[in-house]
Amino acid sequence: MVASRDRGHSNNGSANMINNHVPTVFGVLVVLAALATPANAADTHIPERPPVATLGNVAEAEAILGAKLLVCNTCHGADGIPKSAATPIIWGLQETYLVKQLHDFHSGDRDSEVMTWMATALSQAELGPAAAYFAKKSWPARSAGAASTSPPALVGVCQACHQQNLAGGLPAPRLAGQRYEYLVEAMRRYAEGERTNNAEMMNIMKALSPAERDLMARYISGL
């Protein structure tokens, strides 16, 4: 009982702090708190519910984290298609990539105000199961109409790591079908040293002109 009250308070504290910055996040944290409260307060039929899932155990992660991860849908989309084109698709992204990003947001190695708050709403131990949860979902079907342009010469360089058709794999994440707005901004952030969680990507993007990055982003978003 005491533990659940403490948890409620810390959620409210976070919500108050973030309210000054991003109203959307405030709403999201309220949802988080609301989801957490009944689970804690209710006379649950599983009294010895483990607080975190075993790493790699997807079923357990879903059971424990399911409600908590619903909040991600607010921005990343209940059907896997984000509300805003500046928000990346995370359904069906490579699990290793998702784990790394969540850790990087958690530690601040990847700078994003919104995602730092979101990632730190999860415990270190919950990051792996959360990544598994989204990796297991299918990449959302693309809405028709995105005109695919002919491949820029540079695409061969990208495929060395991002794999055939930029579908991603162990070395690097899927890019194909991410939206233009997110891609072009991600590339700019690497190029201008704002996203610093991968030295190779920073070097590659620094070597491209803004026009080349724009062309790549347009091509990739049409895949």
Ligand code: HEC
């Ligand atoms: C308030 C909106 C919002 C919510 C809620 C949110 N995200 Fe995000 N997320 C973003 C934005 C915006 C970015 C892009 C950040 C950047 O590029 O710096 C992002 C990026 C990410 C990325 C990196 C994807 C990539 O392609 O690099 C992951 C992983 C992620 N979010 C997971 C989550 C998870 C898990 C949750 C729920 C715990 C969540 N997000 C909740 C807005 C949100």
Ligand code: HEC
């Ligand atoms: C040497 C391997 C390598 C090459 C070559 C490479 N990438 Fe990457 N790229 C990566 C890795 C690894 C990541 C994930 C970095 C991280 O941990 O955040 C990444 C991330 C990205 C992201 C961010 C994805 C996201 O969801 O946020 C974009 C965009 C991207 N690369 C575009 C490109 C493009 C365009 C090219 C070709 C011009 C390219 N990359 C070439 C390894 C590579």
